[in-house]
Amino acid sequence: MEITVDLIEHLARLSKLEFTKQETAVFKEEFADIVKHIDNIQKINTDDVVCENECLDAENELREDKVLTNIDRSQLQKIAPEFERGCFVVPLVVE
């Protein structure tokens, strides 16, 4: 399939990433190479495969729903860019 600048810009919007025009041009070429390669999988006949979106054998082991010692909220300020009175601070969202 053809990889266009429009597609790269669309994917950048979905990815919440920003590229300069020059970066987009380089990216487009590299992306085209990769997509051409991954297109190889179309050669494999998978009509006999029944699984759909997830084929892992491993099963989720959910723990009992009980309160465990968790991370102390005060610890979060060590990792948060901005933290006040136990809350993450974000820019104004609603006027």
Added chain:
Amino acid sequence: MDIIEAKKLLENKLTTSENLVKNCLQKIEKSDLNLINSICADAIEKAKQSDERRASGKSLSILDGIPIVIKDNINKIGTKTTCSSNFLKNNASIYDATVVQKLEQAGAIIVAKANMDEFAMGSSNENSAFGPAKNPLNNNRVTGGSSGGSAGAVAGDLCIASLGTDTGGSVRQPASFCGVVGLKPTYGLISRFGVVAFASSLDQVGPLTKTVKDSAIMLDCLAGFDEKENTSAKQEKNNYYDNVDGKISGLKVGFDKNLLNKVEDKTVVEQVKKSIEHLKKNGAEIVDVDLSIFEYAIDVYYILASAEASSNLGRFDGVRFGTRADINNLSELYLKSRTEGFGKEVKRRIMLGNFVLSSGYFDAYYKKAQKVREKIKQQVQNCFEKCNVILTPTTPTVAFEIGEKTHSPLEMYLEDIFTVPVNMIEMPAISVPFGKNKDNMPVGIQFIANKFDEKTLFNFAECLERGNK
């Protein structure tokens, strides 16, 4: 020095844990190979406590007092966990990963955190925001990746053993490049709680060690069910170390000779043939197997791993942790924080992931790749009807020069051709050094075993290791 040698020295009072740890810290300080991101401030104090335990006959395990390095995507309280990314360059660990808890409960001393490809995305450790790690065997060459710092730290004697993570070969490939033993255990055998996620259906923690027996010692400590991790497997406790005897007589090795057509490096081909001869001499039988579908594994891997990465890395938005761009608008804050924080390869994988998951491409790529993943699993399971382990080279080449492959992401991806299929089928695999090329760079041989059959894997690896001496 390996774990068993260190244990003997400690037991015979010929050294102390404090000495071992100080020695590692001095080497880290002097090293200019960029293998280590940060050191652990509590290491010497913990080593003194280990020495006190030993003096009073209360050592916790064979690992008590042994200096260990962990990859910088594993959380340990009191350290930064950066994933070698600008996004997390100041990110404090506010809890311990389960593997850290297990190592520390066994008395091991975590001395430092190792350089890696950013968010574990890479095969050369050149994608680190802190610069490439250099191979201790030849400083102009890469360590491999993404656990390049972890592998290099063991090879360069900056520690006695280390932890890496392996999503498509990230423990085994650098192990092969640095001439150490690298294990990717069965999916679910070691808890990933506290390890920064890349691709959750593929990621595993694995040890890097000087010897196969050390690898078994590490797995004895690390394996086990963890209720904090919902893919953790409920398995009987195994004594891997006690069962390593290197006996393989009467067992069968599956080998697809056509795989060698993918290998241009003649030394790698020669060493694979020599390894087969060595196994035959030790009583193993070689059987032909068909692994033709491995050819498609790289494509499936880059579709599925990127899809999962684009989802897992959605949480890096500049709000709760990591870098925040100086912007006063929420939407722009996401955009700028991610653009400034992530490196080029990480952006490439997020973009690819969003491509294969997006409307119009989902069925053709993501869904199709899941089905091919199932076909790969079926073909490998058919092989295990005929054999106990499968043998391949770990990598198609020995460690290459720094900068040699950075021009082509695709060429770099193809480095992992023999390792990625294993992650997709949830099975365990180990890379063992076997011989060197004329430039003294090591070749790695990979064994793949059936799920939870690490015991057989260790015995084949041990047998081959004895042939490497």
